[in-house]
Amino acid sequence: MMNLKLSILLILAITLFSCKENHEEYHNIIDKIEANSMAYKKDSTFSNNQFEISELTTVIDNDPHFYIKNRKSEIESYACSECHNKPVSQLQSEDLGKKAHWDIKLIHADDKTMSCLSCHKDNDMDNLHSITGGKIDFNLSYQLCAQCHNKEVKDWKGGAHGKNISGWQTSRVSKLCVECHNPHNPSFEKRWPARYNTQMVEQRK
Amino acid sequence: MNKEIKKWFSLNLGNKKQNNCGCSDSKCGDQAMVKNKDGVAQVFDVNMDRRQAFKKLTAGLMIGAGAVSTSCSVVSGEKSKEKSEIEWEEYFKGNYKLMTDEEKNNTVDRLVRSYELRTGSKINISSKDAEKDVLFGYAFNISKCQGYMDCVNACVEENNQDRASQMQYIRIHEMNDGKGLNFGEADDTYYHEVPAAGHFYMGTQCFHCDNPPCVEVCPVQATWKEKDGIVVIDYDWCIGCRYCMAACPYDGRRFNWSTPEIPEQEVNKNQHYLGNRLRKKGVMEKCTFCIQRSRAGDNPACVEACPTGSRIFGNLLDPESEIRWVLENKKVFRLKEDLGTEPKFWYFMD
Amino acid sequence: MNVLKNLIKDSLVYLTHGKKSYHIWMAFLTFLMLVGMYCYSLQLDQGLSITGMNDRVSWGLYISNFTFLVGVAAAAVMLVLPAYVLKDFDFKQAVLIGEGLAVAALFMCLAFVIADMGGPARLWHMIPGIGVFNFPNSMLTWDVLVLNGYLFINLSIPFYILIMRYQGKEPNPKIYIPGVFISVFWAVAIHLVTAFLYQGLQARPFWNNALLGPRFLASAFAAGPSLIILVLAVIRKFTDFKIEDKTIKKIAMVVTVAAQINLIMLISELFKEFYAPTHHSESAYYLFFGLHGKAKLVPWIWTAISMNVIATIILTFHKLRNNLNILYFACAILFIGIWIEKGFGLIVPGFIPGPWGKIAEYFPTAAEVGVTIGIWAMGAFIFSILARTGIAIEMGIIKYKK
Numbered sequence: 001m002m003n004l005k006l007s008i009l010l011i012l013a014i015t016l017f018s019c020k021e022n023h024e025e026y027h028n029i030i031d032k033i034e035a036n037s038m039a040y041k042k043d044s045t046f047s048n049n050q051f052e053i054s055e056l057t058t059v060i061d062n063d064p065h066f067y068i069k070n071r072k073s074e075i076e077s078y079a080c081s082e083c084h085n086k087p088v089s090q091l092q093s094e095d096l097g098k099k100a101h102w103d104i105k106l107i108h109a110d111d112k113t114m115s116c117l118s119c120h121k122d123n124d125m126d127n128l129h130s131i132t133g134g135k136i137d138f139n140l141s142y143q144l145c146a147q148c149h150n151k152e153v154k155d156w157k158g159g160a161h162g163k164n165i166s167g168w169q170t171s172r173v174s175k176l177c178v179e180c181h182n183p184h185n186p187s188f189e190k191r192w193p194a195r196y197n198t199q200m201v202e203q204r205k
Numbered sequence: 206m207n208k209e210i211k212k213w214f215s216l217n218l219g220n221k222k223q224n225n226c227g228c229s230d231s232k233c234g235d236q237a238m239v240k241n242k243d244g245v246a247q248v249f250d251v252n253m254d255r256r257q258a259f260k261k262l263t264a265g266l267m268i269g270a271g272a273v274s275t276s277c278s279v280v281s282g283e284k285s286k287e288k289s290e291i292e293w294e295e296y297f298k299g300n301y302k303l304m305t306d307e308e309k310n311n312t313v314d315r316l317v318r319s320y321e322l323r324t325g326s327k328i329n330i331s332s333k334d335a336e337k338d339v340l341f342g343y344a345f346n347i348s349k350c351q352g353y354m355d356c357v358n359a360c361v362e363e364n365n366q367d368r369a370s371q372m373q374y375i376r377i378h379e380m381n382d383g384k385g386l387n388f389g390e391a392d393d394t395y396y397h398e399v400p401a402a403g404h405f406y407m408g409t410q411c412f413h414c415d416n417p418p419c420v421e422v423c424p425v426q427a428t429w430k431e432k433d434g435i436v437v438i439d440y441d442w443c444i445g446c447r448y449c450m451a452a453c454p455y456d457g458r459r460f461n462w463s464t465p466e467i468p469e470q471e472v473n474k475n476q477h478y479l480g481n482r483l484r485k486k487g488v489m490e491k492c493t494f495c496i497q498r499s500r501a502g503d504n505p506a507c508v509e510a511c512p513t514g515s516r517i518f519g520n521l522l523d524p525e526s527e528i529r530w531v532l533e534n535k536k537v538f539r540l541k542e543d544l545g546t547e548p549k550f551w552y553f554m555d
Numbered sequence: 556m557n558v559l560k561n562l563i564k565d566s567l568v569y570l571t572h573g574k575k576s577y578h579i580w581m582a583f584l585t586f587l588m589l590v591g592m593y594c595y596s597l598q599l600d601q602g603l604s605i606t607g608m609n610d611r612v613s614w615g616l617y618i619s620n621f622t623f624l625v626g627v628a629a630a631a632v633m634l635v636l637p638a639y640v641l642k643d644f645d646f647k648q649a650v651l652i653g654e655g656l657a658v659a660a661l662f663m664c665l666a667f668v669i670a671d672m673g674g675p676a677r678l679w680h681m682i683p684g685i686g687v688f689n690f691p692n693s694m695l696t697w698d699v700l701v702l703n704g705y706l707f708i709n710l711s712i713p714f715y716i717l718i719m720r721y722q723g724k725e726p727n728p729k730i731y732i733p734g735v736f737i738s739v740f741w742a743v744a745i746h747l748v749t750a751f752l753y754q755g756l757q758a759r760p761f762w763n764n765a766l767l768g769p770r771f772l773a774s775a776f777a778a779g780p781s782l783i784i785l786v787l788a789v790i791r792k793f794t795d796f797k798i799e800d801k802t803i804k805k806i807a808m809v810v811t812v813a814a815q816i817n818l819i820m821l822i823s824e825l826f827k828e829f830y831a832p833t834h835h836s837e838s839a840y841y842l843f844f845g846l847h848g849k850a851k852l853v854p855w856i857w858t859a860i861s862m863n864v865i866a867t868i869i870l871t872f873h874k875l876r877n878n879l880n881i882l883y884f885a886c887a888i889l890f891i892g893i894w895i896e897k898g899f900g901l902i903v904p905g906f907i908p909g910p911w912g913k914i915a916e917y918f919p920t921a922a923e924v925g926v927t928i929g930i931w932a933m934g935a936f937i938f939s940i941l942a943r944t945g946i947a948i949e950m951g952i953i954k955y956k957k
Contacts, residue, residue: 010737010740011740028415028547029415029521029547029549030532032340032415033340033521033522033529036338036340036522037521037522037523037524039338039522040338040522040523040524041338065525151555152555155555158527158530158531158534159517159519159526159527159528159530159531160344160346160517160527160530160531160534160535160553160555161349161514161555162514163511163512163514164504164508164514164517164527167502167503167504168499168502168503168504168518168519168520168526168527169502169520170502172527175514180512180513180514188351188513190398190399190400191353191398191399192396192397192398192399193352193353193354193377193395193396193399194353194354194355194357194358195354195357195358195373196394196396197371197373197394198371199370199371200371200393200394200915201394203609203611203915204394204913204914204915204916296676299686299687300680300686300687303687370604376911378911387912388911388912388913389834389837389908389911389912389913390912391911391912393911393913409911418756418757418758421692421693422692422693422694422695422755422756423689423693424681424688424689424693424695424696424699425680425681425686425687425688425689426687426689427680441677442677442680442687443673443674443677444672444673444674444675444677444678444680444681445603445672445673445674445675445677446668446671446672446673446695447613447614447671447673448693448695448752450610450613451613451614451753451756451758451759451905451906452756452758453758453910454757454758454910455758455910456610456611456909456910456911459610460603460610460613460673461602461673462602462603462604462606462608462609463601463602463603463604464602486602486603486673487602487603487672487673487674488673488674489673544757544758545757546757
């Protein structure tokens with residue numbers, strides 16, 4: 001009898017003792033995020049060590065958390081009017097030979113949708129122009145892309161599209177559309193993958 | 206959460222330097238004095254004093270033995286004596302999770318010095334802790350991944366993975382259009398022009414689950430979830446039983462079946478103790494969301510390297526972060542959600 | 556302590572003398588152990604890459620043997636239970652042999668675990684107090700506790716009985732009976748806990764089912780006593796230790812029932828996997844039929860199942876079971892069949908296909924097999940020592956002389 005009692009006590013002790021460590025009170029990760037975000041405070045000033053604020057442009061007005069780099073300083077031959085003091089049509093008729101970007105091909109949508117004049121006005125080459133004729137600064141060229149690619153630009157402003165070049169912690173600096181997509185030929189070339197894992201292939205033989 | 210291990214399971218021997226109060230370090234002398242004087246300590250930490258005594262005794266024994274073994278050697282030079290001393294102390298240190306800040310600094314110093322003795326070059330190993338109000342999350346855009354595998358290369362270079370076994374934390378699967386998320390019929394060892402017609406690409410790696418099964422099963426708690434959500438491994442504490450590898454549903458973990466070899470010039474010298482510092486054979490390793498980068502405010506190497514911007518990383522607790530925007534505005538899903546692991550790695554499409 | 560000293564001295568003298576066949580046997584085992592140690596030294600030097608394991612199939616021959624041997628160790632209790640609880644004296648002679656087998660099997664288990672570890676020098680990390688012992692979360696820690704506890708019980712109880720007999724005294728039931736009771740429950744615990752190691756992994760659907768634990772118990776109680784029967788047959792042949800036919804026949808009953816239950820459980824598993832196959836059935840398909848052209852394990856599992864079925868049929872018929880020679884044959888093939896089933900038929904397919912559906916097959920390398928054989932030889936060596944000493948004390952050959 002004594003042995004039986006001992007054994008039962010032992011089993012009871014084991015079952016009571018064997019509960020797993022208490023897990024956190026959240027049922028899933030979304031609940032946890034929502035609960036802990038309420039304590040989160042973000043400062044409203046610009047904070048980034050890689051870039052100077054002078055080289056950045058804000059995207060959304062008065063939003064100190066999303067920037068892009070100034071585009072005009074990156075374009076090799078801006079301002080266009082320094083060379084283009086005559087309209088493009090006139091330049092093309094003069095036999096000037098092969099000057100800068102003489103061979104630009106427009107491989108962007110079809111010719112019913114896009115031509116050079118869709119974005120550039122030939123008497124104001126220092127700015128881009130919208131469908132309605134309004135001026136769009138080169139630094140804010142995404143506004144031009146947004147005319148057709150509104151969904152992508154919305155995603156880009158939120159952070160789901162494009163490339164973050166600032167890291168996760170500080171104010172966000174993203175690449176501008178044209179830094180990945182050449183506006184005259186935006187599609188990406190095919191290429192080969194960066195590696196081939198022969199070990200994994202061996203293991204599966 | 207994880208630091209609240211019941212103390213009576215997890216006594217650690219700690220660093221002998223802390224206890225060796227006869228040394229020139231005056232700080233530790235004061236510490237010991239404070240411990241004896243403090244009334245609170247006297248009342249509540251009676252066990253601590255006994256533990257201290259035990260620690261000191263065995264520490265003394267080991268220092269003695271170590272000192273004898275290293276200093277009595279007539280043949281070996283100064284450098285190899287120092288090397289053996291470092292190896293000796295490194296062997297007896299405790300679990301990183303339970304170390305005090307001083308112990309952490311000491312082990313980092315030993316590792317840096319050991320590398321310098323071995324190769325002559327300097328590395329820096331960080332022991333930076335998790336920041337407050339940070340919980341890392343990751344999102345992967347299936348529509349954008351083109352299968353370039355630039356992320357895989359960047360990860361291997363950043364994290365000092367073994368070259369001989371071609372270890373890679375990230376796997377890129379070439380999935381079939383129309384077949385859905387059928388991984389069995391996908392190909393992750395493709396080598397042809399990408400993106401191939403009729404396919405889409407998905408990357409997998411450690412998903413840093415919020416309810417990680419690998420952490421549950423480790424018999425020595427060599428792997429745990431840090432406060433900022435990163436699941437890490439203390440490489441020196443791991444005993445190599447590979448139970449965690451069996452428990453992971455996502456193939457997140459890699460084992461060093463032999464000694465990892467990285468060419469000297471390719472070693473990434475910016476390291477973190479829990480991240481990309483050099484590992485030894487017989488221990489587990491895995492993606493750490495590039496802890497050496499993410500705790501310094503940078504994106505992980507894979508996020509940085511991706512040319513198409515398919516990888517998104519950020520602080521889940523920051524309501525204005527990209528990752529939060531994705532979770533709130535995109536149709537996201539995770540893999541094997543029915544297993545209850547709560548991975549912090551979401552997939553979405555444009 | 557004089558008694559202990561004398562016991563050790565007398566045992567050593569006794570163990571180093573014997574018939575030629577004994578010496579040849581021990582020399583053979585020693586040779587195999589040396590081979591195993593050499594292979595293990597290669598493994599310590601180069602790492603586990605000399606085995607056939609890889610990142611997808613991370614447990615192989617070592618853990619298969621470990622799992623199987625825990626079952627064998629647990630089965631010793633099948634003799635303890637009737638001997639002491641049911642007071643069936645026919646079993647009493649077999650008990651010491653059974654417990655000796657359990658000890659040998661446990662040492663083999665520990666050896667396999669250490670052989671499988673990537674960092675055996677860091678084993679001290681598991682000791683509570685100076686290391687970190689992740690109890691009760693990790694099932695491995697439970698396994699460490701129950702296995703070591705069982706080893707302690709199986710060493711201390713027979714040791715107590717033997718040292719009493721050595722002195723010519725009668726062992727006090729009040730001391731060993733509680734231990735016997737505990738060991739009965741404990742034996743079930745060790746194998747159930749080992750099963751839970753695998754059963755608790757939601758990542759491996761081949762193992763994550765409710766039947767794994769009971770299946771382990773059934774196959775253990777079939778394989779363990781089979782080995783005991785074979786060992787008793789050897790002891791009968793080579794020593795003067797009297798073991799009656801009816802003892803062996805009673806153990807055979809235990810084996811029969813366990814083998815039948817094992818088959819029923821197998822049928823249940825096959826039904827679940829193949830009646831309405833899901834994505835989770837892929838491991839079973841790989842094991843029984845091959846998957847995407849990969850079929851390395853198919854001949855193994857079918858051999859194992861045929862052996863189990865044939866053995867169970869033989870054992871079911873009284874006429875066949877009571878014929879000792881046929882019994883020994885049935886026990887041998889049952890033992891081997893269950894060994895294959897629990898090893899290659901359980902551990903390896905759990906990892907195939909991998910978490911993302913890829914199949915990387917596994918086959919042990921020569922070094923791995925070398926270490927395994929070495930550890931089996933070590934177990935046989937330990938058992939030979941324990942059995943021989945135990946029998947000698949029981950028969951009064953070794954006696955304490957004041």
